[in-house]
Amino acid sequence: MAMFELTGVRKSFERTEVLKGVDLDIADGEFISLVGPSGCGKSTLLRIIAGLEDQTDGSVRIGGDVVDGIRPADRNLAMVFQSYALYPHLTVFNNIAVPLRMRRLSALQRLPLVRWLVPGTRSAECGIHADVEKVAELLGMRDLLHRKPAQLSGGQRQRVAVGRAIVREPRGFLLDEPLSNLDAKLRVHMRTEIAQLHRRLAATFIYVTHDQAEAMTMSDRIAVMMDGNIIQIGSPDDVYDDPQDLRVAEFIGSPKINILEGATVGEDRALVLAGHRIPISVSEQAGRSISVGIRPEAMRLASSEGALVSGRLAHKENLGAEVLLHVDVDGQSAPVIVRLDHGGARSIRIGEMIDLTFAMEDLRLFDKAGRRVGAKAAQKELAYG
Amino acid sequence: MADVAIATTLSQETAEPARRGRPRLLAKLRRPLAALTLLLPAMTLMTLLLIGPVVAVLAMSLTDYQLGAPSWSFVGFDNYLELYGDRVFWTSLLNTLVYVAIVVPASMALGLGIALLIESGTSLRAFYRSIFFIPVMATLIAMAISWEYMLHPQFGLINLTLKSLGLPAQAWLTNPELALPTIAAIGVWQLFGFNMVLFLAGLVSIPPHLYEAAVMDGARSAWSRFWLVTWPMLGPVTMFVAIISAIRSFQVFDTVHVLTKGGPSKATEVLLYSMYSEGFEFFRSGHAAAIAVVFLAFVLLLTILKVRVIEKKVHYA
Amino acid sequence: MSTARGISLWGLLRHVLLLIAAAIVLLPFVWMIVTSLKPQSEIFLSEIRWWPERLHAVENYTKAFDRAPLMRFLLNGAIVTVTIFMLQVLIALPAAYALAKLRFWGREAVFALVLFCILIPPQATAIPVFLLFHHLGILDTYAALIVPFTISAFGIFLMRQFFMTVPDDLVDAARMDGISEIGIVWRVMLPTALPALTAFGIFSIVAHWNDYFWPLIAVNSKELFTPPVGVATFRNEEAGTDYGPLMAAATIIIAPLIIAFLLAQRRFIEGITFTGMK
Numbered sequence: 004m005a006m007f008e009l010t011g012v013r014k015s016f017e018r019t020e021v022l023k024g025v026d027l028d029i030a031d032g033e034f035i036s037l038v039g040p041s042g043c044g045k046s047t048l049l050r051i052i053a054g055l056e057d058q059t060d061g062s063v064r065i066g067g068d069v070v071d072g073i074r075p076a077d078r079n080l081a082m083v084f085q086s087y088a089l090y091p092h093l094t095v096f097n098n099i100a101v102p103l104r105m106r107r108l109s110a111l112q113r114l115p116l117v118r119w120l121v122p123g124t125r126s127a128e129c130g131i132h133a134d135v136e137k138v139a140e141l142l143g144m145r146d147l148l149h150r151k152p153a154q155l156s157g158g159q160r161q162r163v164a165v166g167r168a169i170v171r172e173p174r175g176f177l178l179d180e181p182l183s184n185l186d187a188k189l190r191v192h193m194r195t196e197i198a199q200l201h202r203r204l205a206a207t208f209i210y211v212t213h214d215q216a217e218a219m220t221m222s223d224r225i226a227v228m229m230d231g232n233i234i235q236i237g238s239p240d241d242v243y244d245d246p247q248d249l250r251v252a253e254f255i256g257s258p259k260i261n262i263l264e265g266a267t268v269g270e271d272r273a274l275v276l277a278g279h280r281i282p283i284s285v286s287e288q289a290g291r292s293i294s295v296g297i298r299p300e301a302m303r304l305a306s307s308e309g310a311l312v313s314g315r316l317a318h319k320e321n322l323g324a325e326v327l328l329h330v331d332v333d334g335q336s337a338p339v340i341v342r343l344d345h346g347g348a349r350s351i352r353i354g355e356m357i358d359l360t361f362a363m364e365d366l367r368l369f370d371k372a373g374r375r376v377g378a379k380a381a382q383k384e385l386a387y388g
Numbered sequence: 389m390a391d392v393a394i395a396t397t398l399s400q401e402t403a404e405p406a407r408r409g410r411p412r413l414l415a416k417l418r419r420p421l422a423a424l425t426l427l428l429p430a431m432t433l434m435t436l437l438l439i440g441p442v443v444a445v446l447a448m449s450l451t452d453y454q455l456g457a458p459s460w461s462f463v464g465f466d467n468y469l470e471l472y473g474d475r476v477f478w479t480s481l482l483n484t485l486v487y488v489a490i491v492v493p494a495s496m497a498l499g500l501g502i503a504l505l506i507e508s509g510t511s512l513r514a515f516y517r518s519i520f521f522i523p524v525m526a527t528l529i530a531m532a533i534s535w536e537y538m539l540h541p542q543f544g545l546i547n548l549t550l551k552s553l554g555l556p557a558q559a560w561l562t563n564p565e566l567a568l569p570t571i572a573a574i575g576v577w578q579l580f581g582f583n584m585v586l587f588l589a590g591l592v593s594i595p596p597h598l599y600e601a602a603v604m605d606g607a608r609s610a611w612s613r614f615w616l617v618t619w620p621m622l623g624p625v626t627m628f629v630a631i632i633s634a635i636r637s638f639q640v641f642d643t644v645h646v647l648t649k650g651g652p653s654k655a656t657e658v659l660l661y662s663m664y665s666e667g668f669e670f671f672r673s674g675h676a677a678a679i680a681v682v683f684l685a686f687v688l689l690l691t692i693l694k695v696r697v698i699e700k701k702v703h704y705a
Numbered sequence: 706m707s708t709a710r711g712i713s714l715w716g717l718l719r720h721v722l723l724l725i726a727a728a729i730v731l732l733p734f735v736w737m738i739v740t741s742l743k744p745q746s747e748i749f750l751s752e753i754r755w756w757p758e759r760l761h762a763v764e765n766y767t768k769a770f771d772r773a774p775l776m777r778f779l780l781n782g783a784i785v786t787v788t789i790f791m792l793q794v795l796i797a798l799p800a801a802y803a804l805a806k807l808r809f810w811g812r813e814a815v816f817a818l819v820l821f822c823i824l825i826p827p828q829a830t831a832i833p834v835f836l837l838f839h840h841l842g843i844l845d846t847y848a849a850l851i852v853p854f855t856i857s858a859f860g861i862f863l864m865r866q867f868f869m870t871v872p873d874d875l876v877d878a879a880r881m882d883g884i885s886e887i888g889i890v891w892r893v894m895l896p897t898a899l900p901a902l903t904a905f906g907i908f909s910i911v912a913h914w915n916d917y918f919w920p921l922i923a924v925n926s927k928e929l930f931t932p933p934v935g936v937a938t939f940r941n942e943e944a945g946t947d948y949g950p951l952m953a954a955a956t957i958i959i960a961p962l963i964i965a966f967l968l969a970q971r972r973f974i975e976g977i978t979f980t981g982m983k
């Protein structure tokens with residue numbers, strides 16, 4: 004059974020509709036990323052799941068129960084915020100202990116001084132102490148417990164925020180861009196840590212990010228959001244290899260997918276691209292313009308007679324293990340990016356003409372509205388794209 | 389049997405939307421309810437102790453209400469007409485304005501002067517700042533009593549000093565010509581430290597490179613740099629200080645009540661003192677309310693002016 | 706060479722000017738304290754005597770304490786100012802939190818009302834408040850001294866401005882942790898707002914310790930007098946021109962604030978100017 008079930012969730016702030024009917028099922032123990040450009044409504048969706056925001060329409064079920072109207076704290080979810088949101092006046096220990104104290108102690112037991120007169124406070128505090136220590140051990144921050152947040156580095160604060168989330172063993176974790184305030188190196192490291200933590204806890208993680216690389220590296224599934232809609236959900240490989248929408252294709256993958264302007268011609272609706280007729284049949288009427296997506300690594304250098312696209316080398320980016328060629332192609336607004344293995348283009352100089360080719364099955368075709376369009380090899384009835 | 393079965397299916401069907409409906413309504417109401425609970429005490433007291441009384445004072449100014457009188461009636465603008473024809477009221481308004489006209493420029497000039505002196509060096513800044521701030525927070529009533537003794541015509545420190553310098557002694561608080569300026573001088577003494585701190589804050593926020601630029605542009609003397617950089621940069625602060633000082637001086641009461649009781653021959657009768665004596669000594673509440681309304685109008689006018697100035701400052705910032 | 710000397714010469718002149726000004730400004734305090742040490746015979750002298758020949762401090766101060774319940778005045782001052790401040794915080798903080806962090810219908814209107822209330826000078830509403838208290842029968846009680854100031858529109862405004870700078874995430878984190886809205890006010894907002902609250906506290910306590918207008922109207926019994934009304938009455942009724950004990954009483958009345966000020970000058974100056982700019 005799905006752990007989280009969102010059906011038709013809508014949200015409007017005043018007149019602007021931020022979420023436009025989101026459906027999403029998340030399985031127990033899954034690591035799912037909500038990824039999309041900033042402003043597309045990811046945080047809003049996460050906050051609705053958390054109960055921090057009320058949806059305008061639609062429903063949210065957690066573990067089978069409708070949770071509308073249930074307070075955030077009673078949903079038994081934990082959240083890690085981009086800014087970490089640590090209590091500045093409390094030590095690391097007390098920061099992590101807050102959710103436990105709020106749950107295990109009565110209001111009287113939380114009052115300063117008076118609390119020690121109430122029976123049971125001491126034993127409850129002992130339990131809390133042990134649990135906080137355990138979490139600190141797990142995250143390797145035992146020696147930080149008595150510091151205040153202001154005395155911690157960004158990475159350490161991030162760890163405390165995670166600690167505060169895991170200490171009460173919630174049903175699910177909601178993470179809202181938890182790594183985007185860290186420097187690049189630490190961010191890459193923390194990706195691994197969070198993925199490992201997910202495996203160790205075997206809990207459900209909903210991870211919001213605008214960084215597709217984070218989503219790709221950590222998730223079981225990725226939900227790509229644009230303008231208040233989830234436009235594709237699938238495994239990282241699915242979303243990368245089989246984008247159902249031009250925006251998904253463009254958002255996922257770095258460097259970005261090449262989009263070339265082509266058109267369908269003739270009775271057999273063949274594809275014309277940069278002056279070449281590509282021998283496939285597009286399932287779209289003739290005379291339509293088609294956006295042709297080709298990943299940079301699908302581009303190959305070719306001899307001049309086998310060329311499908313030709314252009315002038317404008318720039319070479321040497322990244323060590325690989326090299327990126329920027330090729331200006333006539334009639335295309337953006338340069339075509341070609342990704343080659345180390346040393347793959349040593350002999351080519353800037354300004355020279357180069358010829359490129361690609362396999363038919365690496366083409367991803369989209370119509371004018373950005374929807375995926377199917378295609379068949381002209382003779383062999385094989386489905387591509 | 390069949391009926392029971394139908395009944396149970398019915399109740400199940402109705403139960404489902406109801407279970408959904410109620411939490412949704414609760415969820416919708418939870419936030420506004422929380423806000424209401426948090427705001428309720430403040431809103432109640434604000435209505436009871438601030439808004440209500442302002443409305444009441446406006447209403448009372450249109451009546452002949454007197455505390456203890458058996459009845460009262462609505463008299464329209466009679467109280468205001470009476471004020472209009474009352475020489476004492478005009479004296480009191482004029483005295484208040486004169487007081488403001490002395491205290492505002494004098495306390496600003498002193499405040500700015502001392503602030504500039506303090507900022508012109510680096511040593512003992514905090515020390516001087518604290519010394520000049522002491523009168524701002526010392527209990528004015530206690531200090532008025534000290535001033536009274538210092539102003540004593542025969543044995544006061546000030547007249548003794550004047551005499552030793554060969555100058556004539558003055559009846560500071562009993563001479564109708566001198567009483568108001570004397571009260572104003574105490575007002576300046578009390579207020580200028582406050583203005584000084586505001587000016588200090590303004591001076592610190594002037595970027596130092598502007599002074600360097602002024603020197604490069606040939607402003608050699610400190611005097612020319614003051615007029616080229618300091619004064620224009622302090623413009624908004626100066627306006628702000630002027631209005632705050634005006635609002636504060638407009639509320640002059642303590643010194644008058646302790647030292648002169650409005651005398652001699654109404655020379656120090658000020659607006660709040662008139663309101664106090666009408667309202668709480670003669671209990672002519674309606675009449676006093678009219679004075680309170682005049683007082684309120686002046687203060688609101690000054691405040692609106694202040695808001696304008698702040699808005700302007702935001703524009704330029 | 707010459708500039709260096711110019712600077713040090715100016716530095717010297719600066720100190721001379723400032724010290725003269727400081728001496729003049731402090732004169733009322735100095736003279737008050739010196740007079741409180743003098744016997745009557747040395748007070749009514751036709752010459753300036755900076756230090757008494759015969760120290761009469763004990764007599765003057767004893768007399769002041771004997772003839773007026775000065776300790777009572779001070780105690781009243783403490784009770785009234787501290788209670789006012791505590792109630793102001795208790796009432797203003799939740800409102801400030803709601804205005805800063807909760808979204809609800811009518812929030813802008815409520816805030817506009819708060820802004821309007823800041824503009825109302827307390828003297829302008831004294832007559833109706835006095836009549837209200839008269840009808841409630843609470844004139845001449847501690848309540849009469851305290852209640853009118855329990856609501857501080859300025860306090861609400863100030864704390865709201867401060868709360869606006871507290872990140873929303875912190876509030877949401879507290880909600881996730883299970884802290885109620887009112888709990889957030891006291892457990893999260895209050896601790897983070899301590900600097901602003903201290904400034905407001907100093908402002909509030911100084912203002913109400915020194916207030917003369919309202920206590921003069923609100924109470925009649927000597928047992929309820931606050932320090933300013935107490936010392937003014939002492940002067941009118943008891944001391945008259947007996948300046949020694951009178952100056953002793955005045956010194957005692959201003960001492961608590963001056964001592965507190967000398968202990969925490971920077972906080973006081975920040976508090977009073979920062980909040981006094983309303």
Ligand SMILES: Nc1ncnc2c1ncn2[C@@H]1O[C@H](COP(=O)(O)OP(=O)(O)O)[C@@H](O)[C@H]1O
Nearest residue numbers: 016017021039040041042043044045046047048
């Ligand atoms: N409280 C709010 N009031 C009004 N608009 C909001 C509010 N919160 C978010 N929005 C708007 O909703 C849109 C989506 O915001 P958000 O969910 O934070 O996007 P993301 O997390 O994907 O960057 C944005 O355009 C934002 O301006």
Ligand SMILES: [Mg+2]
Nearest residue numbers: 045046047179
């Ligand atoms: Mg976001």
